[in-house]
Amino acid sequence: MDCIKVTNLTYQYPTSQQKVLKDISFSVKKGELCAIIGANGSGKTTLCNAVRGFIPGFYKGEMTGEVLVNGINVQKEKMGDLALHIGFVFQNPFTQISGIAKTVYEELAFGLENMGVEPDKIHERIECIMKLTHIDEFRDRDPYQLSGGQQQRVALAAILVMEQEVLVIDEPTSQLDPQSTDDIFEIIWQMKEMGKTIVLVEHKMEQIAEYADHVIVLEKGKVVMDGTPKEVFTDTDILRYHTRLPQCTRIALEMMKERISFSKIPITVEETIRELKKTLEI
Amino acid sequence: MLNEKRGLKADFTLITILIIPIAIAVNFIIGSLVLTLKLPLYLDSIGTFLVAILAGPWVGALTGFLSIAINSIADPTLFPFSIIACALGFIVGFMARRKMFTTIGRFIIAGIITAFVAMVMSITISYIFYGGFDTSGNALLLGTMVTAGIPFWPAVVVINFISEVPDKFISLLVPYLVIRGMSERYLHKFSNGSVFIDARKAREEKKKNK
Amino acid sequence: MERKNQNIIKRWNPLTLLFLIILLAVFSVLYNYKVTLVIVMIMVITAMLAGEGHNFLKAWIKSIVVICAICFVLQSLFIPGQQVLWEFWVFQIKRESIGRAIILCSRILGVGSAILLGAKLIDMSSLMTVLEKKGISPSATYILLSTSNIIPQMSKKMNAIMEAQKSRGIETDSNLIVRAKAFFPAVVPLLLNSLVSAEERAITMEARAFSASCSKTKIRDVEDAKSDKIIRILLAVILLLGIGGKIWIVLK
Numbered sequence: 001m002d003c004i005k006v007t008n009l010t011y012q013y014p015t016s017q018q019k020v021l022k023d024i025s026f027s028v029k030k031g032e033l034c035a036i037i038g039a040n041g042s043g044k045t046t047l048c049n050a051v052r053g054f055i056p057g058f059y060k061g062e063m064t065g066e067v068l069v070n071g072i073n074v075q076k077e078k079m080g081d082l083a084l085h086i087g088f089v090f091q092n093p094f095t096q097i098s099g100i101a102k103t104v105y106e107e108l109a110f111g112l113e114n115m116g117v118e119p120d121k122i123h124e125r126i127e128c129i130m131k132l133t134h135i136d137e138f139r140d141r142d143p144y145q146l147s148g149g150q151q152q153r154v155a156l157a158a159i160l161v162m163e164q165e166v167l168v169i170d171e172p173t174s175q176l177d178p179q180s181t182d183d184i185f186e187i188i189w190q191m192k193e194m195g196k197t198i199v200l201v202e203h204k205m206e207q208i209a210e211y212a213d214h215v216i217v218l219e220k221g222k223v224v225m226d227g228t229p230k231e232v233f234t235d236t237d238i239l240r241y242h243t244r245l246p247q248c249t250r251i252a253l254e255m256m257k258e259r260i261s262f263s264k265i266p267i268t269v270e271e272t273i274r275e276l277k278k279t280l281e282i
Numbered sequence: 283m284l285n286e287k288r289g290l291k292a293d294f295t296l297i298t299i300l301i302i303p304i305a306i307a308v309n310f311i312i313g314s315l316v317l318t319l320k321l322p323l324y325l326d327s328i329g330t331f332l333v334a335i336l337a338g339p340w341v342g343a344l345t346g347f348l349s350i351a352i353n354s355i356a357d358p359t360l361f362p363f364s365i366i367a368c369a370l371g372f373i374v375g376f377m378a379r380r381k382m383f384t385t386i387g388r389f390i391i392a393g394i395i396t397a398f399v400a401m402v403m404s405i406t407i408s409y410i411f412y413g414g415f416d417t418s419g420n421a422l423l424l425g426t427m428v429t430a431g432i433p434f435w436p437a438v439v440v441i442n443f444i445s446e447v448p449d450k451f452i453s454l455l456v457p458y459l460v461i462r463g464m465s466e467r468y469l470h471k472f473s474n475g476s477v478f479i480d481a482r483k484a485r486e487e488k489k490k491n492k
Numbered sequence: 493m494e495r496k497n498q499n500i501i502k503r504w505n506p507l508t509l510l511f512l513i514i515l516l517a518v519f520s521v522l523y524n525y526k527v528t529l530v531i532v533m534i535m536v537i538t539a540m541l542a543g544e545g546h547n548f549l550k551a552w553i554k555s556i557v558v559i560c561a562i563c564f565v566l567q568s569l570f571i572p573g574q575q576v577l578w579e580f581w582v583f584q585i586k587r588e589s590i591g592r593a594i595i596l597c598s599r600i601l602g603v604g605s606a607i608l609l610g611a612k613l614i615d616m617s618s619l620m621t622v623l624e625k626k627g628i629s630p631s632a633t634y635i636l637l638s639t640s641n642i643i644p645q646m647s648k649k650m651n652a653i654m655e656a657q658k659s660r661g662i663e664t665d666s667n668l669i670v671r672a673k674a675f676f677p678a679v680v681p682l683l684l685n686s687l688v689s690a691e692e693r694a695i696t697m698e699a700r701a702f703s704a705s706c707s708k709t710k711i712r713d714v715e716d717a718k719s720d721k722i723i724r725i726l727l728a729v730i731l732l733l734g735i736g737g738k739i740w741i742v743l744k
Contacts (some may be wrong), residue, residue: 015466015479034626039645060470080703088699098700099303102617109711110702117709119711159699164620296703299631301690303638307646308686312679315650321673344635344675352639355611356555358604359563373598406695413592415566417559425570429582434572468691 003166003197004028004051009065011046011055013098017088020046022221026066028064033188035229038218039242042111045202047218048090048170050074051199053082059146069166084115087159087167091174093148096155104131104146104154105139111162125161133157149180152189156187167191167198174203185211209233209246217241234265248272290340293473295307298337302345305329323449326353327367332457334375335383336472339441342371362411365405373399374454378474389458397450401442414438420445501542505720506619507626511727512538513610518731520602522738528598535609544612551612556604560597567593616640618714630708646686653678 009024020043028034038046049055056063067074068077069086090096101107105126110121130136135153138146143154152172160165169188173181185207190213192198202208208215208229215232217225219241225232232238233249245253249267252275256262260279266272294305312406316325330349334342354361374396377383382392408416414434415421420441427437461478463471469475501509516535520528539548575589620633657674696704 013467014470052699054698058471058695058698059467078699078705080701081705083699083701084706088695090692090695092692095689096694096696099300099615099641099693100634102641106711113709113711114701114704114706116706116709119709119713122709122711144641162701221552245702294631296697297690299635299696300638300693301636301687303642304646304686304690306639307642308683310643311646311650311682314647315654318654318657319675321668321671321675328679334537348635348639352643357559357608358556358600358607359559361603367499406730412563412596413567413571415563415570417562417566421566421570425566428570432743456679460680460687463684464687468687491611 001030003030003032003070004034004199005066006051007066007068008085009047011050011063012061013059014061020221021050024221024223026223026226027215028197028199029153030197031192031195032213033192033200033211034214034216035212036199036201036216036218037203037208037243039206042218042241043221044218045090045170046221048088048168048199048201052086052088052168053077053079081163081281083111083162084167085164087162087164088170089159089172090170091155091172093151093155093175096158097143097151098105098158101143104135104143105138107143107154108158108161111158115162125163129157131162131188134154134159134183147180149176149183152176152180153183156184160187160191165197167196169198170201171203172200182247203244205233205244205246206248206268209249217243227268227280233267293338293340295337295471295473297471298333298341299335301337302341302348305333305345306349306352308332310347310353313353324445324453325449325453327370327450327453328456330367330371330461331374331454334371335378335457335461336469336474337375338379338473339372339375341377343368344371346371356425357417359412359417362407363404366400367408368401369398369403370450375474377411379477381477381481383454383461384478389454393451393454396454397447400450401439401446404446405438405442409438499541499543500726501613501717502640504723505622505714505716506614506721507622507716508724508727509614510610510619511724513614515731515734516609517603517606519600519734520606522734525598528602531602532605535605539612540611542613543644548609548612550721551608552605556601556608559604560601561601564593564597618712620654621710621712621714624708624710625714630702634702636705646682650678650682661718 005027007025009021011017011021012019012062024047026130027039031041036047038044046055046169049059050063051067051069051074053067056060056075057079062080063075072082072085074086076081098107098110100108108129109122112125129218130139133153133156135150135157136148138154143151145153152175156169156172172242173185174237176184181204185204189211200208200212212229215222215225215227215229217232217238224241227235227239233245236253238245244250248269248271249265250251252262252272262275264275266275286424306329309326312328313324316323327346327349330342330384333345342388346369347364350360350367354364374392377392378398389407406415408414412421414424424434426465427441428434436457464478466475466479466482469478503608514532520531535546536549568585568589569583570590571586573586575587575588576584577590578585581586616637620637624630624633657678
C-alpha cells in the first residue's frame with residue numbers, strides 16, 4: 001500500500017522566478033525508509049516541507065499537483081492538525097526546542113499535551129521513548145543547556161513520542177559530530193524496525209546504502225532517479241548529479257578502472273568484502 | 283491576495299507570537315550592551331520597533347509594553363514608562379502599515395514623529411509620576427540645571443530633546459536597515475510584509491522604465 | 493506529591509499568591525508611608541515563611557532600597573517649595589519637597605517590593621498552567637513563559653558576541669567612536685539570527701501540534717484547594733474594604 005503518494009508536484013516560492021520543484025511524482029510504501037538525496041539546492045528540503053504540508057500554507061507561493069499521506073490530501077488538511085499524522089524533524093537542533101519547557105521531560109510532554117493525551121498515558125509514553133533514545137540521563141536538565149547532539153536527540157524523541165505513523169526527517173545530522181550522528185541514525189533505524197514510514201534527507205551515503213529501502217535522487221527540482229539503493233548507486237548516471245557515492249562503491253569503481261573485475265558493484269561494506277574475496281581468490 | 287487580512291486577531295500569527303519574546307529579549311540585551319559599551323543612549327526599543335514595523339501596531343504595542351513591564355521587576359520606577367513603549371510600538375506599527383518606512387524621505391518623517399511623541403510622553407509621564415525627577419541620569423542633569431538657575435520647563439525640553447531624538451532615530455534606523463536587507467520570502471510571513479515587497483517592486487519597475 | 497514537602501506559603505495556589513501581591517501593592521499606593529512600612533514588614537515575613545527570606549532581602553536591598561534612596565535625594569533636593577528647612581551650598585531642602593519624596597518613595601517601596609516578592613514566590617509555569625485552565629489562550633501564556641526563559645539564553649549569546657568583539661581588539665573602555673563602531677557588528681547578526689530562529693521555531697511548534705485543533709491537556713496539576721479559594725475570597729474582600737476605606741477617608 002502506498003503511504004505517501006506525490007503526483008505532479010510543482011512549486012514556486014512566492015518571490016522566486018524559478019520553480020523549485022518540477023513535476024515531481026513518486027510514492028513511498030507503508031513501512032518503507034525512503035532516502036532523498038541530491039546536490040545542495042536541488043529541492044530536497046522544499047520537498048520535505050511539501051510532504052509535511054508547510055507548502056504552500058506556511059511558505060505561501062504557488063503549488064500544483066497533489067500530496068497524499070495515508071490518503072489525506074496534505075494541502076487541504078489544516079496545517080496544525082497534520083501534526084497528528086506526520087512527524088517532522090529538521091537540521092538545526094537549537095531551534096527545535098519549544099522554548100517554554102524547563103526540563104527535557106517537559107519538552108517531551110509538550111507535544112502530547114497539545115494533542116490532548118491523558119496525563120497518565122503521557123508519562124508512560126515519555127518513559128518508553130526516553131529509554132529508546134537514551135536521553136533518560138538528562139531528563140531533568142534544561143533543554144537549552146544540552147549540546148547540539150543531545151538537543152537533536154531530544155528533538156527527535158519529542159517527535160517520536162507523538163507516535164505518528166509517518167516521519168519526515170530533513171538532514172538531522174548535518175550539524176552534528178560523528179558520535180552524535182551515529183546515535184541519531186541508530187534511533188532512525190529503530191523507528192524503521194517499528195514499522196514507521198520514513199522520508200529521510202541525508203548526505204551520508206554509506207548509511208543510506210545500508211538501511212534505506214528506496215532512494216530518490218533530485219536534481220534541479222526534478223526526480224532523476226528512483227529505485228532501490230542497489231539500483232541507484234550502481235547506475236553510473238548518478239555521478240552526473242553531484243551526489244557522493246558510498247565509499248565502498250567508489251573504491252570498487254576505482255578498482256574496476258584498474259581492471260580488477262567485480263561480478264556486481266557493491267554498495268555496503270559487507271558486500272565489498274564478499275566481492276573482493278571472490279575476485280582475489282580467482 | 284496574500285496577507286491582506288489585517289486587524290487585531292489576524293496580526294497575531296504563530297510566527298508573530300514566537301517573535302514577541304525574541305524581540306523583548308533583543309530589547310533587553312541591546313539595552314545591556316549599550317550599558318557595557320557606555321554609549322550615551324538607551325536603544326532599548328530596537329526589538330519593539332522591528333516587530334512593530336513587520337507585524338503592525340497591535341503586536342508593536344504589546345511588545346513595547348511587556349518589554350518595559352518586565353524591566354520594572356528590577357527597577358519599579360520604570361513601570362509608568364511602559365505606557366510610552368506601548369504607544370510608540372503602536373505608532374511605529376501604524377506608520378509602517380501606511381508605507382512610512384519604504385523610502386528614506388518617509389523614514390525621516392516617521393523618525394521625527396516618533397521622536398516627538400516619545401519626547402512629549404516622556405516629559406508628561408515623568409512630570410506626573412515623579413515631578414520631573416525620575417531615577418534616570420536625566421534627572422540628575424535636570425537637577426543641576428535647575429539649581430544653576432535655568433527655568434524648569436526649558437531645561438526639561440532641552441534634556442528630553444537631546445536624549446530622545448538621536449535615540450529614537452537610531453532605534454528606528456537599525457530595523458529599517460535590517461528590513462531592507464531581508465529576503466522577500468521572509469517578509470511574506472508578516473502582515474506588513476506586502477507593504478515592503480510592493481514598494482520594492484514599484485522601485486524596480488521605476489528603474490526599468492527609466 | 494512534591495507539594496507536601498513544601499512550606500506553608502509555597503503550597504498556595506499561584507493565583508492566590510498573585511491576589512496577595514496585588515492586595516499588598518494596592519494598599520501601599522492607597523495609604524501613607526506608615527501603612528507601607530507595615531506592608532513591607534508583612535512581605536519580608538512572607539518571604540521568610542516561604543524560605544526565600546535571604547534571597548528576597550538580598551535582591552530587595554540591591555534594587556528597591558537603592559532606587560528609593562536615589563529617588564528620595566532627587567525629590568527632596570529639586571522639587572520646588574516655599575518652606576526651607578535646611579540649606580547648604582547651592583542646595584535647599586524644603587518641607588514640600590520632603591513631603592513629596594516621602595509619598596513617592598512609599599509608593600515605590602510598596603509596589604516595587606510587591607513585584608519583587610511576586611517574582612520570588614510565584615512559579616511562572618504553574619501560574620500559566622492555572623491561567624490556561626481558567627481560559628487564557630495558550631498563545632498568551634506562551635509569550636509570557638517563553639520571554640522569561642529566553643532572556644538568560646540571549647544574554648549568554650550576547651556575551652559570546654561581545655567576547656568575540658573583544659578578542660578582535662575592540663575595547664569597551666576606548667573612545668566613543670570605537671565603542672559605537674563595536675555596536676553595529678554585534679547587533680545586526682543578533683537581529684538577523686533571531687528572525688531566522690523565529691521562523692524555524694514556528695515550524696517546531698507546528699510539528700509539536702501547538703496549533704492542532706484538538707483540546708489540550710497538562711501533565712502538571714496545580715492544586716487549587718478549598719483553602720485557596722477561601723483565602724482568595726478573603727483577600728478580595730480585604731481589597732474592596734481597603735479601597736472603600738480610602739474613598740471614605742477622602743470624602744470625609
